[in-house]
Amino acid sequence: MISFERFTLDNGLRVIFHKDATTPMVVVNTLYDVGARDESEDKTGFAHLFEHLMFGGSINIPEFDTPLQMAGGENNAFTSNDITNYYDVLPSKNIETGLWLESDRMLSLAFTPKSLEVQRSVVIEEFKQRYLNQPYGDVWLELRPLVYKEHPYKWATIGKEISHIEDATMEDVKSFFKKHYNPSNAILCIAGNIELEEVKSLTNKWYGDIPGGQKPVRNLPIEPKQLEFREKTIERKVPVDAFYYAFRMVPRRNQDYLTVDVLSDALGRDKSSRLYLSLKKDQNLVSNIGAYITGSIDEGLLVISGKLNNGVSFEDLDAALWKELSALTTELVPTNELERLKIKIQTSKEFNDQGLLNRAMNLSMHELLGGAEKINEESEIYQKITPEDIQRIARETLNKTNCSLLKVKADNAE
């Protein structure tokens, strides 16, 4: 059970406070309700480029990192297709430095043209390092547009192509800030060994005078229901053939979301999962195989991916895989199997909740999804999932017409 308090400042900033009396550190976590899905199609990669610029100085503070390091703290941030999340971890005695820095960059950014130039290059190097210069690194750049035809999930957080980042102008970036970075579009979570009254007075002091702004209205195109099996083969200079089966699934706020999570665990979480035992251990078709969900707020994906053993064809794999998938739609998952999946989920939740930063980030995410209290409801929802639920969701999800398959063919296979 993770306890917390919640209050909202007059300007609309939502604040979550989580007390942990055992730690000398404090976390200041700021979630902005903006991600790559909020970009326009001809200017992708902006939310992420912007995240980099958030460290280039704000209206009253020339540079973000130095004062935080001076306070003994460190920070980082990440951008996803859904959100942008910034965190600072510092000795709790110095919490005010964290609030001073974060509130100033919520108030107004002041990065220089040089900062834009440099971060543009840094992001391009990141693009190369993560997506272009790794075997299988560009898979998601290919898979997204295969699955999504309308919804902005069709491009990756890093951007659709490097040219969008190269072409970003100062004006583009400024209007992005104006639209998305304001108190009414943010959730602040403070976690550590302090008192609620202090949190209230400090947040009022540092954030109270920031103009509330308008929460942007999100009006994203709806991805039409997929009606046909899709398949794409790409040839790459990789040593081994790889496959990615992507099934459309319910959005994050749907009541069946966690059931799909359990379904993906049954398929491929660990070395006791169905696909591992059947396709690897029994039939020796693959060298590795796994299944997971993307965790997206809008309709996300259940993905099954792995690599073929030498001499095995994509067709061999396909036949064996669909046989396993259809077993889940025709037969109920045995109770002991479901118990195994649940205890694994419970164990990872306990470990996840161990870290102060994780708790702060999860509370912020749940607050965005509909209420931080939901963080304490998940375990019970998981526990109540039945074999019948899993079968129903398997029937809805694991259909050929709901599936997009990306095959990466090794063009120098032995």
Next chain:
Amino acid sequence: MPNRILQPELVAIDSIDFVAPKQHVLSDTTSLYHMKDVPNETSRFDLYFDAGVCRGQKGIPSFVNGLLLSGTKDKTSNELQSEINSLGGFLDSGISIENSVVTVYCLREHLPAIFKTVVHAIQGVTFDKNEVQEYLVDRRQSLKISQEKVGYLAQQRFREKLFASSQSYSYTLSVSDIDAVTIGELRDFHKKHYLNGLNKVVVVGDISDEVITEIKDAVTPIIVSSQEDFTDKITNEPGKFEQEKEGAVQSAVRLGRTLFNKNHDDYLDFLILNTILGDYFGSRLMTNIREDKGYTYGIGSMIAELNGTGYFLIATEVGSDVKDATLKEIQIETERLQSELVSEDELELVRNYMLGQLLKSADGPYAMTDLFLSAEIHGKSLKFYNQALASIRDITPERIQELAKKYLKWDDFSIVAVG
């Protein structure tokens, strides 16, 4: 209206509570460390074996490590995995140059049962022909994938140059060694280094003394009888070594030299020099090569420790067209530390940052255990970290310069670039 121009007043970190796990001596060579004070249901155990890469040849130590759960005469690998997974355990095994570690994370109520399963699995592994075959095929495949990564290639090449004076330390895995290994070799290594190889047990979690006693009894038969020494004499081969990788859009750079570990008098002060140069976001390397030039997504430096020695490393991946320019800037930064004194402002920043990070690395039972272990391996107690606090407070610009002159000479480095 708050004053937004001035940074709020800072409070200095004056002391840190370091808490040691309880030591249970199992033999002359081996102890069990138990960190009991965990305020939740989580737990972890680690089994350390004197079975690192340096103890064998041709990849054998690594294969044995990877096959520890591959089945006994009573249980198949699937059955072993099922026993662990059904109790919610997450098992992880890893090997480094000098040791092999098996770690399990689980809820504390299931720790005793999972511990038994894992110890029996390790003791009774039969190296079943089919399992070995399957494992080696997988290793071959993953090695080929790794060999497509400039970072992996540079790391391997760097190791060859860093440990140039010792064949068992500089070994890098090859496809031909995977093809050549025999089951007999695996069994021999297992017998020598696992059945008589356990040299440390760590338990974190609110576990009863009765269970700790059971754990001690369970591991008694496999405790190492006499601990072999580790080398303390390693010298790197200085020079610049470049390798082409067709089609690469980035080059991986690794450069460094053999150095020392916590047992050397210069260690703590060098750690501060290392932080200034490349171990935090505001470091000289990050500020120059990422934040000023935009050559890279990241660059960092570190000290890696071995039982008898250690080494210093700078690592980055940069656009292929700016590889030489990056090396030039790294050289400028290492030389600047030798020719100019660090300013008091910068030193103050690094002091505060390091104190905050030390506070963080002692936060919570898991972090505290790891902090303890990293001193224990060098025969140090937690007093070592109080010395670290003192060293951070007392360091002077002159001392930084002295160490830079001594240890950051460009001509002493092995420099590897692949791309």
